[in-house]
Amino acid sequence: MKVTLNWIKEFLDNYNQNTISPGDIANMLTMSGTEVKKIENTGSKYENIIIGKIVDFTKHPSADKLSLCKVDTGTRIASIVCGAKNFKKGDIVVTALPGAVVNGMTIKENKIRGQISEGMMCSEMELGLSSDSEGIMILDNSFRVGESFSKLAGLDDVVFELEVTPNRPDCLGVIGIAREISALTGIEFKIPEYDLDKRLNIDSNFIIEIEDYNLCPRYTAKIFENITNIQTPLWMRNRLLMCDIRSISLIVDLTNYIMLETGQPLHAFDKDLLHSNKIVVRRAKEGEKIKLIDDSMRILDNDILVIADEKKAVAIAGIMGGKDTEINPDTKNILLEAANFNGPSIMRTSKKIGLRSEASNRFEKKIDPLLTLYAVGRFEDVLNKITGYGIKGCIYDNYKKTERKRNIVLRTDRVVQILGKDIDKNTISRIFTGLKIENRIRDKEIDTIVPSWRYEDLEREIDLIEEIARIYGYDKFDSIPTTVTGRRGKYTGYQKVVREIRQSLCDTGLSEVINYSFYSNDTIKKFKLDLEKEYSDNVEIINPINENFRYLRTTLLPSLLKNVRENINHNIKDIGIFEISKIFKKRSDEDNDILPLEINKIGIILTGKRVQKSWNEEERDTDFYDLKGILEFIYDKYYSNSILKIEESDYKFFHPRINGSIRINGKKMGIIGKIHPLLVMEAEINQDVYYMELNLDDFVNNIRKGKKYKPITSFPAIDIDLAIVVDEEIKNDDIVNEIKKCGSSLLKNVRLFDIYRGPQIEKNKKSMAYSLNFREDSRTLKDIEVEIIVKRILENLGKKFNAKIRE
């Protein structure tokens, strides 16, 4: 919201700019909760622009379309070349003298087609006042020649851009801001007062019917007849302009002006276009239609409140008026509406129809119903000053009065408890008085009555404490250390391991990405996730931004593959990235929990070269075992005496054979494989991509606790190398398990160190070479003992796998 300093000053008695500068005001407002986002000195834009008078003009000797004007600038007669046609001798014009900046250009004395021009006469557009570029701006005779234009046009002002918090509807107007400044500075707040009560409902020529006072507690209206339709005075147009409101016509401008001033939205109907001498505030009929001022057609329903005449809806209450009854150049008689509507209802409607307005923004925040009458009085006053309409006639007011006074007791002890500072009772009382909160000090308490315009926001003692704190000044409270006795900050075991794993993964060369939790139905289909039990049951967002944000992820795979593609597009082809994020799965109905399952997962994706060509290394493409190595790296860190197994699986997004489930101690904890080449190709990636996803919650929660020291033995070990020839299909895991089974407790370790396929052995066979490490912790092992065990191992491998020892 924007307000101007001169406007505010109208409601402050004896404000002196020399004692309190606009900067001071901005700072005080900011530091009391109404943040000033921007201060703009509008006057400075109009330096060296003055009021001039065209005393004479002739045609330019060498240009048909130009005129040579003699302009009285107050101190001398200037020669100015002008291209406009709309002026005559004696016209009062806006003259930019050398040094002025117009439309971003500095005006200089120069020659135009051989004639000296000592300035420029400006159009409204050039002055930034409207989009009117037709001819120069002609002013009436009340503007004194030689004076600064900005001063006379009301542009010598300071504009404050404010952020009013939603709890302060009373600050959504100039008067409210003036009241705040008064409370902060002690400058007396003064507004014009109108005695309107005796003119309320003195005739019944016009009827206001309210269907539901909950939705519309008050509707105040006044008829103005035979309006003089003159142009809005320049100062008012400019004031509206400074507050970002376009001038339309005197009546519409006045409704906006009074709204910006009082915070009470007003609407003016062309009374002759209403079909009755009656306004009904009612719920819309289902399917009822209305064309609004913004030319949009709206189809309404029963939840929407409308203003109607006897025939049809003429406005959506609190949001926008209808096109059919709007003020137009022929309007003679108007009906002015100042109503109070139910905030939540306006908010719902505004959301539903997707339309917010200056009015709805104010109503939403629950404005004071006492304002309607004042706004009508103020409108009448200003209108009278401009057109001489007079102060007269009936004010129609339908108001179901509700209590607007509230007593709150403030305990001074409670102030200390919350704020940590003992603020003197008299100081508190002074703050309250400044805020127009009636108060009376008792022993350890202060009785208060809050004013009507703060009725919604000051309900409880704590609300008063906040008022004390913000007016007293947050900067005046000391910082007080909290004590740490009896507690210790720490990560939980889970949190610690997750953070360690993140670091470990970085140490293996992976970088961490963070993706949105969403994906599209297309993605689900493309990755065939709906066909996998583990990855279906997507949680659906009912109001997504667009289809790409329709579902919550059940796997991190699609996002990571997208990251790969986008980085390849940036010519980064060798990629190792991971993400630690939650995935979401709908629960089955019998789970009796409306919230979905949330599981922390780690997704890791690898592609491109794992080893770059270097002066001392050969380059190497990423393969499955690089990814498995990363898995083993984190597995080894947390799992000892455990079994890690990759079980062949058939996930549809993986290569049919390079496709596994990760099991640790038999528990399934994730998946690992090569992404299906067709999926990769579809993503326009021309290299193999490997993916692994680990259930982080399961992985961390199943780590066995309680490691124990085993004494280090000094007895020597015996290493035996063993090479066997087996069929291609035989799996390493099975061989190792068999070796371990027969190896007795003396076999401490089995390590595969070579696989050979080639001319020295049969086709479709491979030679697997293992190094076996034997040791007895309590004595030196004899060769013969080991030989017996090895013999037994070989026999069993022979029986089980038809393995032959490789000579």
Add this chain to the structure above:
Amino acid sequence: MDDKEKIDDINKLIDSELINFTRELDNVKSLSELESIKTKYTGKKSFLTVTLRNIGSLPGQLRPIIGNKSNAARKKIEADILKKEQILKGVEYEKKLREENIDLSLPGRGIKAGKKNIISSVIEEIEEIFIGMGFEIAEGPEVETDYYNFEALNTPADHPARSLHDTFFVSDRVLLRTHTSPVQIRYMEKNKPPIFIIVPGKVYRRDYDVTHTPMFTQIEGLVVDKGINFGNLKWTIETFAYEIFGKKRKVRFRPHYFPFTEPSAEVDVSCNICGGKGCRSCSGSGWLEILGAGMVDPNLYKFVGYDPEEVSGFAFGMGIERICMLKYGIDDLRLFFENDLRFIDQF
């Protein structure tokens, strides 16, 4: 020639032999030179060897005197040669090592370091600051009920503040949390004061443009105990801000409004670019907003069964991306979720 003269004569010869030896040894530069000196002074034809060999031809009373003298000289020579040999060997080994030349400037065998996401790094940095002040880390679901996200946070259905949170819905009652604040309620339901927690996590708002992403990251803080006041809030936030932005920055508390705190504040740090004078980065104000905070609204305690007369507390919340932007001068929010490695690998 009497015996004495003879002895003197031989002694002189031995002495001069030693002097010659010492002089020559000093000039030896290599093991091969040393070898020839060794032959010259201890070889079969050397003076001392010859003297000792011919000792039998001397009169009996002279033999021990000459013998001892010669042996002593020979031992000294042998010892000196050995010493010299060791020195020369060391020098020559060193010379040989010096011939083993490698280019130390060649790059090492690559171990590529991956990078933690800047968001994770900053979260961890903030966590450490608060752990140091005795806080624990709490977490909560990202898909929430309307109750925890709004209602129990003093924001009933028609509250105007709801329009600030454009919400993603899963159903009427279920939504993507718009802030980490629901964890305040969840944590208080399950724990009794003293409560000192921070809550990092993802949050979601239905907003997508240059300055908004539909998902972003927050850290929430909650302290509830007997005797917690506004001064404690100021101290905690100031301590945090100085840690993360540096001691030279100024911190200011500005009144604001949040439905679930009262009094509420927005906290700014002085702009690091202009030092508080006002510049483009801080839109002329000299201040940069970093977080929202306030004293927990007593109404919240009623939702979790605490006595608001007995305990009091404060809460605060900040956007991690914003902290990252201010800390590292990042000017485009969207970079955080584009996952361009040229961005990620910078931190």
